[in-house]
Amino acid sequence: MVNIGIDCRLASSPTGLGRYTREIVSELVLLDSGVKWTLFVNESIDWIPKSEFISNIVTTNIPHYSLSEQIKFPRIIKKQNLDLLFVPHFNVPLNCPVPFVATVHDLILHSYPNQSSLIKRLAYKKLLLSTVRKSKSLIAVSKYTADEIEKAYGSEAFKKTTVVSEAVNPIFKKQSEEDSKSILKKYGIDKPFFMYIGNAKEHKNVNTLIQAFADAKIKDTELVLILSGPEAEKLKSPAEVKKIKNVADSDLPHIYSQARAFVTASLYEGFCLPILEARSCGCPVIASNSTAIKELGAPGVLLVEPNIAAFAEAFKNFVAPDFVEPSNRLWKDVALETQSILLQANQVQ
Incomplete structure (x- = not known):
């Protein structure tokens, strides 16, 4: 042995x-x-x-x-x-x-x-x-x-x-709208929404997401930021951006499943596990075409330049894809x- x-x-x-x-x-x-x-x-x-x-x-x-x-x-x-x-x-x-x-x-x-x-x-x-x-x-x-x-x-x-x-853990799979209602209510999510999960360190480029979403001016839609780390407190965000902390892992599949898309403008990733989690829940992805993120491209993943103009356009012109390829790994x-x-x-x- x-x-x-x-x-x-x-x-x-x-x-x-x-x-x-x-x-x-x-x-x-x-x-x-x-x-x-x-x-x-x-x-x-x-x-x-x-x-x-x-x-x-x-x-x-x-x-x-x-x-x-x-x-x-x-x-x-x-x-x-x-x-x-x-x-x-x-x-x-x-x-x-x-x-x-x-x-x-x-x-x-x-x-x-x-x-x-x-x-x-x-x-x-x-x-x-x-x-x-x-x-x-x-x-x-x-x-x-x-x-x-x-x-x-x-x-x-x-x-x-x-x-x-x-x-991806098997808990990340598509959840029905009915089963997710109570979870969304728990976190005060009551409008159609795009979502981000992660910290707010410099390389995560979260301010670009916030500014791009504001510039897109999408009616009756919000950007939900599920944040960790001390940098989150320093983020200034308009009313249409909702900041959430301490989301249970068991609740994440419901949030991914009902989001219009998972978004990340990160400038540096060694991997980017939330992209796989989102895909496995049938959630489309809008992500920066940078570093290791490019290795996770698949049907349902839109890769764009990590700047305000590109993400504002992606938000404004977003159309849900017919198919989001899950991760089978x-x-x-x-x-x-x-x-x-x-x-x-x-x-x-």
Whole structure:
């Protein structure tokens, strides 16, 4: 039996990284592959998957990107006698005591360095460089991210990088208008609407959506922004733009299903999971033709330039397509591909 550890501390996060961690780990631990899994989780977590192949759950209280992550976490890892560690993000301790595989979702601070302080940027660059150099293998969630890794770290890093794209949870499927009424009422959505979900950081370009929607002047229609993160509070929005926080995952399929379209003017994405979620709920998509988003094009997805004029025109002239192609990729598929990378990395030590 191979003993593989997984850093699950991000599973408690409401972000896309948290969802990726929960989804992939939930499927990995169900695979009968001759692996015993050791999970490292936060004390506060209310999610722990069940499987006969989980041999140990190690509870920690170590924040991400912290000094204790660099000092205490390696000691905890060492005690578990692991053959390999899988980290679903780039934040592998500099002195990780065991071989490891890491997932790189994006290189956002390479393109938008001002989103963090100088100290955080320096720590990010040192940590990511260490992870790229020392990893047995790297997983990139898109071809775009893999190409970014090659551009930043060279051909050797690219050679050990495998693209494993993300997937959609089965809860994301078309919901009827009748079944969705109470959900829309719960969030005060009472008009036809376009929707966005995500944070409001600089690269998300949310102000472009707001201004474009205002310029389009669409009667009796609103733009619903489902927002996370502190940047949301700084957004100024007109009356026809509704800001919502803390939407339950179970409610999202209903909101996607009744939206006229999911919209994003993002300037940088390592993937863009909401596009797949929207498509799987039969929701059309209007998205910027940038970075990894271009890899998610399909019937029902309109790609436009990420500027106010282009999005205003897309809003104003929007006609629901006859067909929106759902995503058929499952998280089990992601887990199988990831498992293959982990087992191969263990063999080449």
